[in-house]
Amino acid sequence: MYILIAASATIVAVASIAAARYWYLQLRSAKAEMEKAIHDVDSARNESETARIHGCIDRTRRRQAEAVFDVLRDAVIVVDAHGEILHANAAAGGLLSVSPEEAAGKVMTDIVNDHQLASTISAARNGLPSEGRLCEQELSFNGEDVSYEVHLQSVGGHEEPMHAVVTVLRDLSREREVARLKSDFVSKASHELRTPLSSISAYIEMLVDGDAADEEARQEFYNVISTETDRLRRLIDNLLNISRIEAGLMHIDREQVNVGELVERAVKSMAHQANEKEQEVHTQLAKVDLTVNGDSDMLYQVIVNLLSNAIKYTPQGGRITVAADADHLTRSLHLSVADTGLGIGPDETDKVFDKFYRVENYRRIANGTGLGLNLCRHIVETLHNGQIGLDSTLGMGSRFWFTIPMAEKTGRVAA
Amino acid sequence: MAHRILVVDDETHILQVLSLKLRNSGFKVSTAVDGEDALRQAIENPPDLVITDIQMPYMNGIELCNALLNNKTTSSIPVVVITARGHTLAVSDTDIANVRDVISKPFSPRGVAELATSILANISTQNVERSEAA
Numbered sequence: 321m322y323i324l325i326a327a328s329a330t331i332v333a334v335a336s337i338a339a340a341r342y343w344y345l346q347l348r349s350a351k352a353e354m355e356k357a358i359h360d361v362d363s364a365r366n367e368s369e370t371a372r373i374h375g376c377i378d379r380t381r382r383r384q385a386e387a388v389f390d391v392l393r394d395a396v397i398v399v400d401a402h403g404e405i406l407h408a409n410a411a412a413g414g415l416l417s418v419s420p421e422e423a424a425g426k427v428m429t430d431i432v433n434d435h436q437l438a439s440t441i442s443a444a445r446n447g448l449p450s451e452g453r454l455c456e457q458e459l460s461f462n463g464e465d466v467s468y469e470v471h472l473q474s475v476g477g478h479e480e481p482m483h484a485v486v487t488v489l490r491d492l493s494r495e496r497e498v499a500r501l502k503s504d505f506v507s508k509a510s511h512e513l514r515t516p517l518s519s520i521s522a523y524i525e526m527l528v529d530g531d532a533a534d535e536e537a538r539q540e541f542y543n544v545i546s547t548e549t550d551r552l553r554r555l556i557d558n559l560l561n562i563s564r565i566e567a568g569l570m571h572i573d574r575e576q577v578n579v580g581e582l583v584e585r586a587v588k589s590m591a592h593q594a595n596e597k598e599q600e601v602h603t604q605l606a607k608v609d610l611t612v613n614g615d616s617d618m619l620y621q622v623i624v625n626l627l628s629n630a631i632k633y634t635p636q637g638g639r640i641t642v643a644a645d646a647d648h649l650t651r652s653l654h655l656s657v658a659d660t661g662l663g664i665g666p667d668e669t670d671k672v673f674d675k676f677y678r679v680e681n682y683r684r685i686a687n688g689t690g691l692g693l694n695l696c697r698h699i700v701e702t703l704h705n706g707q708i709g710l711d712s713t714l715g716m717g718s719r720f721w722f723t724i725p726m727a728e729k730t731g732r733v734a735a
Numbered sequence: 736m737a738h739r740i741l742v743v744d745d746e747t748h749i750l751q752v753l754s755l756k757l758r759n760s761g762f763k764v765s766t767a768v769d770g771e772d773a774l775r776q777a778i779e780n781p782p783d784l785v786i787t788d789i790q791m792p793y794m795n796g797i798e799l800c801n802a803l804l805n806n807k808t809t810s811s812i813p814v815v816v817i818t819a820r821g822h823t824l825a826v827s828d829t830d831i832a833n834v835r836d837v838i839s840k841p842f843s844p845r846g847v848a849e850l851a852t853s854i855l856a857n858i859s860t861q862n863v864e865r866s867e868a869a
Binding site for chain 1: 748751753755756759790819839840841842844845
């Protein structure tokens with residue numbers, strides 16, 4: 321009986337082991353299948369995730385590239401191999417009168433309304449040299465003809481098929497304007513410098529050749545040489561000082577300066593020019609302390625420049641008044657040079673202090689470089705913390721003025 | 736009889752120095768301070784030679800040359816142009832039938848007087864030849 325029980329037990333045990341093994345094997349296989357299934361699901365999920373991430377990266381990169389394009393001042397138009405616009409940056413949108421979003425996906429020839437540019441881009445899609453193509457074109461956008469530097473470059477297209485043509489348009493009008501101003505300035509400066517130099521060299525030659533009849537004539541020649549040398553020096557000072565101030569290299573020698581004395585010196589030095597045009601120059605110096613803390617030579621240069629302009633642009637027999645006063649309330653010195661000349665229109669009063677600017681009406685009356693008043697503004701505003709301005713009415717004369725803070729000492733005395 | 740030269744420049748010093756040099760060289764001289772003034776004088780009393788600056792108010796030297804050329808009374812008067820514009824002046828600017836020479840500032844008054852003498856001597860010779868031929 322025991323044996324039977326033991327045998328049964330053994331059988332059961334063996335069977336159990338076999339069953340267990342069977343189920344173990346079954347389970348293991350199921351697990352493997354499940355694991356495989358899980359792995360498959362995972363990898364499928366990973367692939368879509370990867371694709372999603374790649375998509376994100378692509379979009380981010382594209383947005384970054386577009387953001388880079390959009391900050392460029394040059395217009396950028398990217399056209400794909402089928403002639404559709406992939407991207408037009410903000411500057412291009414401005415020229416084509418469409419937003420970058422509207423332009424994207426449109427047929428390039430429908431959006432680019434300048435025929436010349438449209439055909440240049442179309443031609444470039446058929447192939448470009450590896451270094452791209454650079455040309456200058458007069459293009460018309462929004463009814464305005466402007467010179468552009470057109471740079472075309474293909475993306476792909478070497479061994480792989482061409483993906484896109486990138487067109488960059490650079491507006492050349494500003495560069496042209498700077499070049500024109502520069503050459504205009506060289507021409508004006510050369511004219512301005514040669515004129516006093518002509519007088520100096522001509523009068524010296526006359527003295528050498530004995531063309532002056534007597535001592536009085538000789539004395540007159542010496543005076544001309546001296547006046548014209550001053551004029552030449554003023555011009556050179558203006559030219560050099562303006563460059564120095566702009567380069568931040570101007571050294572300013574502050575000292576107590578009596579502006580009344582500067583006015584008298586300036587009027588005396590320009591007396592000859594005023595006499596030649598039979599102009600009266602009056603000075604009105606307030607009987608108060610006119611001392612400021614500033615650079616004597618530079619302030620003198622401002623007064624002489626304003627006075628010399630007044631003489632130059634006031635007709636024969638006109639009247640010029642140089643006035644200086646101190647405003648002890650604002651602790652500032654006020655100087656003005658008023659003339660009975662042609663006056664300046666309201667649209668030009670702000671521009672007269674700009675570098676190279678010349679009043680339209682005056683161009684035919686007298687020569688000039690357009691530097692004198694710009695230098696005055698630099699000296700008054702940049703170097704002396706003052707203010708310069710102009711009150712004028714066309715036909716009624718002009719009144720140029722400047723104010724600068726007074727010396728500390730004067731302020732206290734006034735208080 | 737002395738030849739008469741009309742000198743035109745808005746710079747009084749230049750006007751004075753040229754007039755004196757030309758007078759000292761035996762010419763009669765009249766002066767004008769701008770193109771309009773010069774044209775008026777030239778029509779009223781035609782000179783034998785005009786010496787003019789280019790950059791002047793109201794009517795510049797180039798406009799004066801053209802105006803003189805287009806007026807019957809003054810069309811045959813030779814002109815010498817003096818300019819401070821130097822290299823910035825295009826050759827075509829002064830390519831006008833009556834312009835005999837272009838002088839750059841700074842200039843030599845002696846040189847201008849010699850040039851005037853030579854131009855006027857040629858004209859005198861031509862006139863003599865013409866009257867002899869007639």
